[in-house]
Every structure is written in C-alpha cells, then in structure tokens.
Amino acid sequence: MDVDYLAPAQITPANAGGRSIVRFLFGSFVLVAIYTWSAAQTNQTVEMNRMKSVDHLKDFKVLEFRRYAIKAGEREHFAQYFESFFPDAFQQLGAIAVGEFFERKNNLAFTWIRGFHDMDDRAKINAAFYYGPLWKEHKQTLNGLMTDSDNVLLLRPLKADRGVTILPAVDPVNESQGARGVVVAQIFAVKPDSIDAFAQQAEATFSAYRAIGAREAGVLVTLDAPNNFPQLPVRADGPYMVWLGVLEDNEVLQGRFGPLAERSLKTLVATGLLRNEPEIVVLDPTHRSRLRWLANWRSEH
Numbered sequence: 001m002d003v004d005y006l007a008p009a010q011i012t013p014a015n016a017g018g019r020s021i022v023r024f025l026f027g028s029f030v031l032v033a034i035y036t037w038s039a040a041q042t043n044q045t046v047e048m049n050r051m052k053s054v055d056h057l058k059d060f061k062v063l064e065f066r067r068y069a070i071k072a073g074e075r076e077h078f079a080q081y082f083e084s085f086f087p088d089a090f091q092q093l094g095a096i097a098v099g100e101f102f103e104r105k106n107n108l109a110f111t112w113i114r115g116f117h118d119m120d121d122r123a124k125i126n127a128a129f130y131y132g133p134l135w136k137e138h139k140q141t142l143n144g145l146m147t148d149s150d151n152v153l154l155l156r157p158l159k160a161d162r163g164v165t166i167l168p169a170v171d172p173v174n175e176s177q178g179a180r181g182v183v184v185a186q187i188f189a190v191k192p193d194s195i196d197a198f199a200q201q202a203e204a205t206f207s208a209y210r211a212i213g214a215r216e217a218g219v220l221v222t223l224d225a226p227n228n229f230p231q232l233p234v235r236a237d238g239p240y241m242v243w244l245g246v247l248e249d250n251e252v253l254q255g256r257f258g259p260l261a262e263r264s265l266k267t268l269v270a271t272g273l274l275r276n277e278p279e280i281v282v283l284d285p286t287h288r289s290r291l292r293w294l295a296n297w298r299s300e301h
Helices: 013-052 075-085 087-093 119-130 133-145 195-211 250-269
Strands: 062-070 096-103 109-116 146-157 182-189 215-222 240-247 279-285
Touching: 062 075, 062 119, 062 215, 075 087, 075 096, 075 109, 075 133, 087 096, 087 119, 109 119, 119 133, 133 146, 146 240, 182 250, 195 215, 195 240, 195 250, 240 250
Parallel strands: none
Antiparallel strands: 062 109, 062 146, 096 109, 096 279, 146 215, 182 240, 182 279, 215 240
C-alpha cells in the first residue's frame, strides 16, 4: 500500500505535537538571535556615542610620562587620593589625565600620563593648578606618600597621527569594577639624531604588535624644548621613543605579546640605533584610568 507521509491527512496527533515543538523551538531560536543581534547593535551604538563624546579632547601635542616612587604599602592610597581629586581638575583647566597605572614589576611605582595642547598651555595650566586652592589643600597628603616625582619624560607625538589616544572617562555605572585590560609602554633609549631612522626600523615591530591584538595608543618621542615650568623637573637624558599599547588581558600579554616582544628585541637592538636595550613596562590601569581596554574601541593604526 502506497502511503504519502507528507499528506496532511496522514499526520497523527503525535506527529503534529512533534512538529509544533519544532516550530516553537525554531521560533524561540529566531527570537533569541534577534534579541542578541539587537543588543549587540545597541551596545555598539552606545560605545560609538561614547567615543564621539571625546572628539573635542584631541591635539595634545605635549605629553608627560610621569613615574612616581611611592612609600611602601601606600600605592593604593596614593591612587585613591589622586583619582579622587586631580584628573577632573586638570581637564577643567584644559589639560588631560590620559591614564593612571600601577607598574607590575615595581610595587612602589605609580605611573600616569598627562597631556597639554602645547608648551604655553603646559606652563599656564601647571601654574594654575600647583598655585591653586586644590593642590594647596591636598599637597601635604600627596607629597607625604611620595619619595620621588622627578622621573618624567617630556614627549610629543612621533607624527600627527601617532598621538596619544584619549578614551572616554570610566563610566561609574556601567564600569563599576573600574578600568580593565593591560597597558604596555615600551621605552627605547635612542641614539642622538636617530629618532626618524629608528622609527622606520621599528615600524615592522609595531605592526606585528597590532596584528596580534594590541591596540596602539600612541608613539611618542622626546620633546626637545626647555622646561618652561621648572618647578616640575623633567629628564634631560634623551632622546627616547615610547610605544603605548593596550591588551585585552593577561592571556594576550603572556601568550602572544610577550613572546613577540622578546623576539623583536634582538632585531631592534641589532639596528645599532639604541643606547641600551628597550624597557618594557607592564601597567595595570587604576580604577579611573581612561587608557584601558574597551571592547568596541578600534585604534586607528
């Protein structure tokens, strides 16, 4: 007897129930997929809007890479005081706190990066801040936690498109756990009059870093200009080049970036353009650090 299993008349109640379940599951899957896609699009839109919110924070052509020595056991306290009072104050004056960090290999080190639009701004803003009421109120506390604040590189972008990245401030609601990710600073002590030549040789290394997931946040070099706010010393033993990058997590740092940086070291030293071996400084962003890992941030390089 020929039976047409596709004919509606042959569908049994059991079969009908099975097909209903399949249709239900398929519909649920579609709804979940639509919801997931919609949520991803919403998150992407939110992040894009956040990035647009800092479009006006650009063209910081004078950078200070500041590495403070903090009294033993006081680094966390120093960061809490610093981030509570100072980043917003500098921004109100026209400067920017690019990011604040703990150095991994030195538990006495607090590092931060500050930006100014030009050298005139550096003098004016530093004068307004350090002779102003906020610093007057808190300087005794902060100075009492530091043992040294003179390890400072005065820098500028290598090129106009390699300036430091200014990311949105940490969102206190949606980033309640604070900044995440790993920041790496690679510091090259370059021989005099060799910055451009070394930059050309190092570009292959920087490109390789980006290829394994590092987001380049700036390539900076020594700014050869007199210190126009001598109350804050800067180092005069340059020239230096500083590469800044942001990694998602320790897995990327240890599994991909670290081995690549180690292999690249020999190549960079072999150029003969360095005064000594490059220094790699691994930095953990503090709670409010702007420079950190953001899921939807894409560096321009």
